[in-house]
Every structure is written in C-alpha cells, then in structure tokens.
Amino acid sequence: MTNSPVAFIDIGTSRLDVVESLETSGALEIPKPLDALSGNELVRKAQIGKVGTEVLRYLTNAFTGRGFTWLLPVIFSKSTDPLWPDPGASIEKRVETEIYGETVRTTLSMIIHKLVACSTAYPKFFVLSPNVRIERRERKATGWHAYEFTQLDFELAGAGFRDVRRLVEAVIAGLVSHVKKRAERELKSLGRYGSLKTPETPFRVYDREDLEAKYEGRWEVSLPQDIREPVWVTNIPREFYDFEDAATGRWDNYDLFLPKYGEVLSGARREWEYGKIVAKMERDGVKKENYTLLLTLAKEGKLKPSAGAGIGVERLMTWVAGARHVGEVQAFPKVPGVVYEL
Ligand code: AMP
Ligand code: MG
Numbered sequence: 001m002t003n004s005p006v007a008f009i010d011i012g013t014s015r016l017d018v019v020e021s022l023e024t025s026g027a028l029e030i031p032k033p034l035d036a037l038s039g040n041e042l043v044r045k046a047q048i049g050k051v052g053t054e055v056l057r058y059l060t061n062a063f064t065g066r067g068f069t070w071l072l073p074v075i076f077s078k079s080t081d082p083l084w085p086d087p088g089a090s091i092e093k094r095v096e097t098e099i100y101g102e103t104v105r106t107t108l109s110m111i112i113h114k115l116v117a118c119s120t121a122y123p124k125f126f127v128l129s130p131n132v133r134i135e136r137r138e139r140k141a142t143g144w145h146a147y148e149f150t151q152l153d154f155e156l157a158g159a160g161f162r163d164v165r166r167l168v169e170a171v172i173a174g175l176v177s178h179v180k181k182r183a184e185r186e187l188k189s190l191g192r193y194g195s196l197k198t199p200e201t202p203f204r205v206y207d208r209e210d211l212e213a214k215y216e217g218r219w220e221v222s223l224p225q226d227i228r229e230p231v232w233v234t235n236i237p238r239e240f241y242d243f244e245d246a247a248t249g250r251w252d253n254y255d256l257f258l259p260k261y262g263e264v265l266s267g268a269r270r271e272w273e274y275g276k277i278v279a280k281m282e283r284d285g286v287k288k289e290n291y292t293l294l295l296t297l298a299k300e301g302k303l304k305p306s307a308g309a310g311i312g313v314e315r316l317m318t319w320v321a322g323a324r325h326v327g328e329v330q331a332f333p334k335v336p337g338v339v340y341e342l
Pocket of ligand 2: 088255263265266
C-alpha cells in the first residue's frame, strides 16, 4: 500500500470544521487487544461475541428469508464511494495501491457495486461488506467509529423509503426479540437485558431541516440523547447517488438513529438518470473519470431505479450488547488512531 492520500476529491476545511464539532472528548476507555485483556475482560469479550453471533444469525436469516440473494464482498476496485459530500464523513486518508499495473482503492462502501449489481443480475440482494475508512484519529473518542467495519449493505430494485422502512423496522424489532431469547444469559451478565426493549413500530420520522432548526445544527449529536426509540431522519444533502428532487431540493434519503448511541444506518432511493448524476458530480467536484462504468450504464438507460441502505453491523451489535465502544464488539479492535499488531 502507498502511504499517500488519494486526492480524488477535495475535502474543504470548512466541512472538516463542522465534523470536528461532532467529536466528543470524554474519557472513554479505548478497547484493548485480546492479549491485553484480564480474565474478567475476556469473559465480557466472549459474551459480547455470543451476542454478536446472534445478531449475525438473525440478520442473515431475515434477509435470505425475505428472498434476498447473499453476495460476497470485494476489497479492491478502481472505483469506490466518493464519501463526499457527506456531513458525517471525516477521512484522514484514502488507501490505494497498484495491482497488475492498475490503481485500485480499498472499499469505502460498496454503493457503486450495489447500483451496478442491482441494475443487472441481482435486483434484490445484500452483502456483508468490510469497509476501510481511515477516520480522523480524534474519532477514537466518539466510541462510535472504527477504521475497519462491516456494513450489511442491501439494495432493492424499484423500491422506495416505504419498502425499506417496513423492512428495516421489522428486522430491528425481530432482532431484539431474537437476541433476548437466544442470548439471555449473556445480555443479563452484560447488564443489558432489562434496558434492551423491542422497539415499537412504526418508528417516527423527522425531517433534517426541522432538527437543524431545533438543535441549531448539532442535531446528529443531540438527537440520540433525546430519543427513547429508534427514529428516522430524512432529507439529508449528501453524495450524488442519493435521489434529490430537482424541483423542491428535497433529498429522498434516510438515516436510522438509535437512542443514546447515534446513526446506525444510511440509505436512499437512488438517482438513475445520466443528466442528473453528471450535474451533481460537477456541482460537488467529484471526478467523473472514477465512475466511468456507472455513467456509461446511466447514459445507456441501463441504470435502474432502486433503494437500499447500509447497516453498520458493529454499531448494531454495540447497541444490542450495550457496549461502550464499537471496538469492543470487534475481536481485533480497529480504533481510529490506534494500530495494534493484529
Ligand atoms: P454511511 O453510508 O457512510 O453512513 O455508512 C453506513 C453505515 O455504516 C453507517 O450508518 C454506520 O452505521 C456505519 N459506519 C459508517 N462509518 C463507520 C465507522 N467509522 N465505524 C463503524 N461504523 C461505521
Ligand atoms: Mg451515514
């Protein structure tokens, strides 16, 4: 791997300042590697591992049981998520290397692959996808960021927010019931059994504009402290692939927030029209040459309308287990700014 950052988009200073204000600086204990854990800490680690196993068992059954095809992930591609503009993104560097004379990047997310897969052979699928995001080191203190993590990334042709909402709400509610049944002993020992309640559906939906007005801009940090149930937030300006209504300026996208913790899912109905995608890339300074295949498909009318989302698997496990840091649910913690041997 080269150590040089990949300059395929520009991250403006003002955007980073906004992100910086989201950072918390509490005295959170940084998750330790396996070899540094005490006997009691190893027991706790194993209990979280059992809870995580039940989360994975339930999620994969829920999606395959609903007819989703299960794909395996990719690590290296010429094209990956620009992660720009996204008010939540804060990347220190982008990892790229050369293989077979070609420059490839490690997966930031599989969104580009999802759009192509969903428009061709796989109209309904999910993938457990490792993402490498070298988050700014200050983010170790949020307890909510890792520099390697996994998305349960799914996409559904011809779908909209209503379909995704119904699916995700059923999955989250079912997941809590399942884990409470299958890992009761572990949840009790972790002190989480009583406080983890099956959420009531449907979840409430907030518009980002209303939250900005209420919280004066810092809604991503304040909202999770104010809610008792998971809630949706819609209409968030971000990357070109999320659908933006040209007439109203409204974004047909959605994030799911968990009480006390924060964002666990981002998703959207997608753009599929060539002219709109190009205009948004030009507006945002995203290099079109990194998205040749996607643009060709769109130009030929082969990109299909779809909707989907990515669920942060470690974040979901952290919430279910009541863990303090997302690195605690990782066997090999990948905490921003902290590089262990394994
Ligand atoms: P995004 O589309 O960028 O919001 O990513 C999808 C989901 O992945 C988010 O909603 C989070 O749950 C999860 N995620 C994003 N970044 C991280 C990170 N650095 N560490 C752990 N989970 C993350
Ligand atoms: Mg997000």
